[in-house]
Amino acid sequence: MGIEVIRPGMFTTVQDLGRAGHAAEGFPECGACDKRTLAAANALVGNAPGAAALEFTILGPELSARKDCAVAVCGMGLAPKTNGKETEVWKPLFLRAGDVLNVGALARGCRGYIAVRGGVRVPAVMGSRSTDTRCGIGGVEGRALRAGDLLPVEACAEGEWERLARRARALGRLAPLAWERAAEPVVSLLPGPQDDLFPPEALETLTAAPYTVAVDSNRMGLRLEGAPVRAKAGMDILSDGILEGSVQISSGGGPIVMLADHQTTGGYAKIATVAPADIPILAQLRPGERVRFRVVDRREALRDLRRLHRTLRLWTARFKEE
Amino acid sequence: MEIKPAGLTGLLCVLGKTADDATAAKVAALDRAIAARKLTGVVETVPGFASLLVRYDPLRISEGRLRRVVERLAETLDAAASAPARVVEIPVCYGGEFGPDLPFVAAHAGLTEAEVVRIHSQAAYPIRMIGFLPGFPYLGGLDARLHTPRLDTPRAAIPAGSVGIGGAQTGVYPLESPGGWRLIGRTPLRLFAPGKEPLYSAGDAIRFTPIGPEKFREREAAAWASR
Incomplete structure (x- = not known):
């Protein structure tokens, strides 16, 4: 297994882009509430924008790596810690087997995301890994995470992580991934x-x-x-x-x-x-x-949507080409 | 038909002003026509009581083009395509532990329990819409004699498969859920089965067929084994 949940944080669920295409059957779409930050976190670890990641609400989880893996923590005003020492946010992080990542609470905003290289590999239900807590499907047993849950993830070698870190530095100069919301948007x-x-x-x-x-x-x-x-x-x-x-x-x-x-x-x-x-x-x-x-x-509205899509595409393309 | 924009990503095609059989048939026919057209950029469609919401990706198809295609399809909808596609039989064990409110519904209607079961299981109820829960059908056509007010205080949990009456509507709960309908029976079928082909969709009709408790247990075991 890959990552163990020590403390779940507040309403932390596995989310991707959602389960579109089943509304006529009455299934809610679900998926990340903030797909922009989901895409940023995924880009930092070299994933497609919609790979399954963790979404938390204000208070992030405490996680323990069971094998070497690459993660990225994204959220407004976060100060995550690895093994008790302050670590980086909106950057790829390398976790060695045994490392403990304490994500902490958001100082601003409402939702943060933790992406893992290769995505969180829970089984897909109807084409999506998103948790639907009302129907009890997707994610981990169709519910929010609990202490003791084990999340299946891909191992990442240190050499591969170094490549990710170089790309992230280049991307950071090109187009910032972090964003802030206005106080009264x-x-x-x-x-x-x-x-x-x-x-x-x-x-x-x-x-x-x-x-x-x-x-x-x-x-x-x-x-x-x-x-x-x-x-x-x-x-x-x-x-x-x-x-x-x-x-x-x-x-x-x-x-x-x-x-x-x-x-x-x-x-x-x-x-x-x-x-x-x-x-x-x-x-x-x-x-x-x-x-x-x-x-x-x-x-x-269409111009704003195009601009957002261009940004997301740029992040992803930049990570693929190098 | 009136087409109203629903934000940047939806067109709401309004096909009537009331929830009736003719309108539901038009909604289902337009839904089938759009599905058959396999348009690039159409994400999905959501039938309502008197409308069809067409959800699209505005970066892949323009609103103007989608509107023109939908208008053309609406003009050529034929009556044959408007007939209900299927009648789906749902076995129901009426009364007893499965339908605790059957005596109330009978007393309210001034009928015997057997008469309520006979009337309820005679009709083919058209599915006007799916919503509220996955697979929850909003059905038309309940006999006026069976219209029964909802419970004053909803039950906290209604077992999956429960068949009930709420006001002028009848229906079946695919998932355990809170609810205020009068429960008259239960189906052994497992209606909530994510990833499986749904048993029915909007535009189909449902007929409830009475079965006894023994048959219920038998079908219940078979349904859970197969779905």
Whole structure:
């Protein structure tokens, strides 16, 4: 076996890009909430952007290597330690058999990622290794990690790790992998699909003042507190398909933004949809923090998505070519 | 049909204003037509009660092109393609330990338990949509005599395979879950089987066929062995 979990951290799960293609059967997509940071961590150890890695929530795990392996720890304001000594973040790390990596807590943001060279090799379920805790599938027994779990990973020789480290230094000069979220970020919205069920001032309400992330937010959705958004009639619609980023308005007028584990269908009206490039920002908000919304047009949202994809491609290509 | 953009990655194709059989048939027909077209850039489709969400990768297909293709497909949907694809038989052991609320449903309807079972197992219920849980079918067509209010306090855990009635709807729980429906029976089939071909999908119909407790045990053992 490869890596032993000494302490699991907070809601640490195995995640990749998710289980798309099964929404019609009712399976949530799951996958990393912040796919940008997942891709960065994977690039640092020479993996494809969507290789299975660990996602933790604020508090990272303590892990013990059972064999030599290469990992990368990515998250905002982390100070991880190997065998009690401060080690690097957003860089490839070489763990020798017996080394203990204590990831620690995020000083900022909400989710961190630990990638392992070769990916976390739990069995794939329906084409994905992502943990779906509600259905109990994927990851380690379909649940969050516990102390004593053993994660199957590939061994990495020291020579190979040195190559990874050289590439990471070159890449770091070319395009920084670390990113920070603004203290009160502004997230882009595209109106629809049910904006017509709301009075014209509803979008103004949603974009006028910041919203605060509620404590009952999770991987399914970000519940927001702030100025209530009123509909013309009721908020209920004939249930229809939901996307990551759909902004539902609940019966109390509170917006809920759907994240990776969202249900496949729902019966609340959706006033707007978050631009895909801004999903990682939402994934990095923790309860009590504030977010603002603004309305953009398709062209701008598409330009942002292209830019994000170019960055991810650059990281991956750079690691392949050398 | 009205096509509404759902963000940068979705087109919501609205095919009706109510959850009825004709609308569900149109949704299923459009879904099949899009699947048959095998368009590059279409990620998946999600049927709703009166709509089909088409999810796509905007870096691989433009919204304009996808919209035109969907509009063309919608124009040529034929009636034959709109008929329910299959009727899936689901064996159910009604009453007793498997259907603790059967007496309540019968009393509420002013019928005997046997009459409730007969009425419930006669119809082929069209699957309007799958959602809430993997494989949870939203079914149309429950006989008005069997409409029964939900429990005031939902049960914390309903066993997988439970068949129930909630208001004007009937359905089956594929996974253990909390729920407020009145439970009238249980199927021995294992409906939640990730990675296996689903037994049914939106557009199909379900018929519940009564079986006795002995047959239930037998089918239960066989279902778990095979799926």
